[in-house]
Amino acid sequence: xxxxxxxxxxxxxxxxxxxxxxxxxxxxxxxxxxxxxxxxxxxxxxxxxxxxxxxxxxxxxxxxxxxxxxxxxxxxxxxxxxxxxxxxxxxxxxxxxxxxxxxxxxxxxxxxxxxxxxxxxxxxxxxxxxxxxxxxxxxxxxxxxxxxxxxxxxxxxxxxxxxxxxxxxxxxxxxxxxxxxxxxxxxxxxxxxxxxxxxxxxxxxxxxxxxxxxxxxxxxxxxxxxxxxxxxxxxxxxxxxxxxxxxxxxxxxxxxxxxxxxxxxxxxxxxxxxxxxxxxxxxxxxxxxx
Amino acid sequence: xxxxxxxxxxxxxxxxxxxxxxxxxxxxxxxxxxxxxxxxxxxxxxxxxxxxxxxxxxxxxxxxxxxxxxxxxxxxxxxxxxxxxxxxxxxxxxxxxxxxxxxxxxxxxxxxxxxxxxxxxxxxxxxxxxxxxxxxxxxxxxxxxxxxxxxxxxxxxxxxxxxxxxxxxxxxxxxxxxxxxxxxxxxxxxxxxxxxxxxxxxxxxxxxxxxxxxxxxxxxxxxxxxxxxxxxxxxxxxxxxxxxxxxxxxxxxxxxxxxxxxxxxxxxxxxxxxxxxxxxxxxxxxxxxxxxxxxx
Numbered sequence: 001x002x003x004x005x006x007x008x009x010x011x012x013x014x015x016x017x018x019x020x021x022x023x024x025x026x027x028x029x030x031x032x033x034x035x036x037x038x039x040x041x042x043x044x045x046x047x048x049x050x051x052x053x054x055x056x057x058x059x060x061x062x063x064x065x066x067x068x069x070x071x072x073x074x075x076x077x078x079x080x081x082x083x084x085x086x087x088x089x090x091x092x093x094x095x096x097x098x099x100x101x102x103x104x105x106x107x108x109x110x111x112x113x114x115x116x117x118x119x120x121x122x123x124x125x126x127x128x129x130x131x132x133x134x135x136x137x138x139x140x141x142x143x144x145x146x147x148x149x150x151x152x153x154x155x156x157x158x159x160x161x162x163x164x165x166x167x168x169x170x171x172x173x174x175x176x177x178x179x180x181x182x183x184x185x186x187x188x189x190x191x192x193x194x195x196x197x198x199x200x201x202x203x204x205x206x207x208x209x210x211x212x213x214x215x216x217x218x219x220x221x222x223x224x225x226x227x228x229x230x231x232x233x234x235x236x237x238x239x240x241x242x243x244x245x246x247x248x249x250x251x252x253x254x255x256x257x258x259x260x261x262x263x264x265x266x267x268x269x270x271x272x273x274x275x276x277x278x279x280x281x282x283x284x285x286x287x288x289x290x
Numbered sequence: 291x292x293x294x295x296x297x298x299x300x301x302x303x304x305x306x307x308x309x310x311x312x313x314x315x316x317x318x319x320x321x322x323x324x325x326x327x328x329x330x331x332x333x334x335x336x337x338x339x340x341x342x343x344x345x346x347x348x349x350x351x352x353x354x355x356x357x358x359x360x361x362x363x364x365x366x367x368x369x370x371x372x373x374x375x376x377x378x379x380x381x382x383x384x385x386x387x388x389x390x391x392x393x394x395x396x397x398x399x400x401x402x403x404x405x406x407x408x409x410x411x412x413x414x415x416x417x418x419x420x421x422x423x424x425x426x427x428x429x430x431x432x433x434x435x436x437x438x439x440x441x442x443x444x445x446x447x448x449x450x451x452x453x454x455x456x457x458x459x460x461x462x463x464x465x466x467x468x469x470x471x472x473x474x475x476x477x478x479x480x481x482x483x484x485x486x487x488x489x490x491x492x493x494x495x496x497x498x499x500x501x502x503x504x505x506x507x508x509x510x511x512x513x514x515x516x517x518x519x520x521x522x523x524x525x526x527x528x529x530x531x532x533x534x535x536x537x538x539x540x541x542x543x544x545x546x547x548x549x550x551x552x553x554x555x556x557x558x559x560x561x562x563x564x565x566x567x568x569x570x571x572x573x574x575x576x577x578x579x580x581x582x583x584x585x586x
C-alpha cells in the first residue's frame with residue numbers, strides 16, 4: 001500500500017498514501033451507529049424496563065384512580081383510560097426522545113465516549129443519525145406496547161380510519177424529532193454525567209403536570225395552559241387526543257378545535273430552534289476538560 | 291536530518307494558555323515517520339495539552355502545528371482516518387463486548403485491520419465476548435490500544451497509557467507497544483515514567499513548564515556533562531569527590547597516590563548518574579525565571 005512507483009516523487013504529496021481508499025459512506029455509518037446504540041440501550045435492563053413500563057404504569061394508575069368505567073363527560077362514551085391514553089403516548093415520546101438523549105449524551109460526554117468518537121473519522125452526522133435511529137425505534141416499540149395494553153387491558157377503542165393514523169404518524173414523528181433535538185441541546189446543561197438525571201427529570205415532570213398529561217387539560221388554570229402552550233409536550237398530547245378521542249371531545253379543548261396547524265407549527269419551531277442552539281453549543285468534551 | 295517526507299509531527303513555537311497559566315509555552319517537537327518519541331515530564335508540564343492540540347481537540351494560541359502534513363485544527367475525516375488516538379482517561383463503553391466495539395470502530399475507517407487479528411495482538415482473545423464493564427484496568431487499556439490501531443494508523447498517540455498499572459501489567463503493555471511499532475506505526479507517547487520512556491522510545495523529549503528542556507536518545511539525555519561519573523574517596527577522614535569522564539583512570543591514579551598498602555582506596559565509590567538523576571536535574575533545574583526570560 002505504501003509502495004510508490006519510480007515516477008512518483010513522494011515530496012509532491014508529503015505523507016499521503018498513493019491510493020487512499022474511500023472513507024465509509026454516511027448511510028452505512030449511520031446504520032452501524034443505530035444498531036450499536038440500540039444494542040447498548042437494550043442491555044441497560046433497568047433503564048429499558050423503566051422507559052417501557054412507565055407510560056403503561058401511569059395509564060394503569062390514573063385509570064384506577066379515576067375509575068376505568070366512569071365517563072369523562074357524562075354521555076360522551078369516553079372513559080378515563082381512553083382520555084389518558086393520548087397523554088401517556090405523548091409522555092412516552094418525551095421520555096424516549098428528550099429525557100433519554102439529554103441524560104445519555106450528558107453521560108457520554110462525561111465518560112469520554114464523545115471524545116473518543118471525535119478522535120475517529122466517524123462524521124458527527126452519523127453519531128446523531130444513530131441517536132435518531134435509536135430514539136425512533138425505542139419510541140416506536142414503547143408506543144406500540146402502550147397501545148396494545150390500552151386496547152387489550154383497558155378496552156380503549158383504537159382508531160380504524162387512515163386519516164387518524166396519518167395524524168398519529170406526523171404528530172409522533174414531529175414530536176419525537178423535536179424532543180430529540182431538544183434533548184441534544186439540553187444535554188449541555190448538566191455539569192456532569194451524575195448530575196444529568198436530577199437536572200433533566202424535574203423538567204420532564206413539571207412539563208407533564210402543566211401539559212395536561214395527568215389531568216384534564218381544560219381544567220387546569222388558564223395561566224398554566226398558556227405556560228404549557230409554549231412547550232412541545234402540550235401540543236403532542238393535544239395532537240394525540242385528536243387521534244384517540246372522538247371528534248366530540250374537541251369541546252374539552254380550550255380552543256374548541258384540535259389546532260393541527262398550530263401543533264405542527266409549534267413542534268417545527270422547537271425542532272428548528274433546538275437544532276440551531278444544539279449545533280452551536282454542542283461540546284465533545286467535558287466542561288472541565290479545557 | 292535529510293528526509294524525503296515531511297515529518298509525521300512538526301510543532302514550532304506552540305503556545306497555549308488557560309487564563310493566567312501558560313500550559314504550553316514555546317514548545318517545539320519533531321517526530322519522523324517510523325519513530326517512537328516519548329514526551330516525558332511531570333504532571334502539569336503541558337504534555338496532554340500538546341498532544342490534544344496535535345489530535346485536533348484544542349486550538350493553539352499561536353505556533354505552527356502540522357500532523358501528517360495537515361493543520362489539526364482544520365483537518366477532516368481523511369486525516370483522522372490516518373491517526374490512532376489513545377486518550378488519557380476514558381471510562382466509557384460499558385455494555386458492549388470487546389469484539390463488538392472493535393468491529394464497530396473498525397467500520398469507521400477506510401482500510402481497517404482485521405478486528406480479530408487486532409484482538410489477538412492486544413491479548414484480549416479470551417475476553418472477546420466480555421462486556422467492557424467487566425475488564426480490569428490493564429485489559430481496558432489494551433482495548434483502548436486495539437481501538438487506536440484497528441484503523442491501521444500511520445501515527446498513534448498514546449497519552450500516559452500505563453498510569454496506575456502494576457509492574458507486570460506495565461511490562462506486558464510495553465511488549466504490546468513494541469509489537470505495534472514493529473508494524474511500522476509511528477508513535478508519540480506521553481508519560482511521566484522515566485522507565486517507560488527509556489524502554490520504548492528512540493528519542494525522549496523532556497518537557498517542563500510548557501517547553502522542551504532536553505531531548506535525545508534515552509542514553510544521551512542531558513548531554514555528556516550530565517552523565518559524568520562521580521568518584522568519591524576518603525583521605526584522613528575527609529571525603530573527596532570528583533566528576534570525571536575517565537573514572538577508571540582516576541581510580542588507578544588514586545590507588546597509586548592514596549591507596550593503602552593492599553591497594554584499596556578508603557571509602558571508594560564510583561557513581562554513574564541514572565537517567566532518573568539526569569531527568570530530575572533537568573526538570574528541577576528549569577527555574578521559572580529562566581523560562582519566563584526565554585518567553586520574552
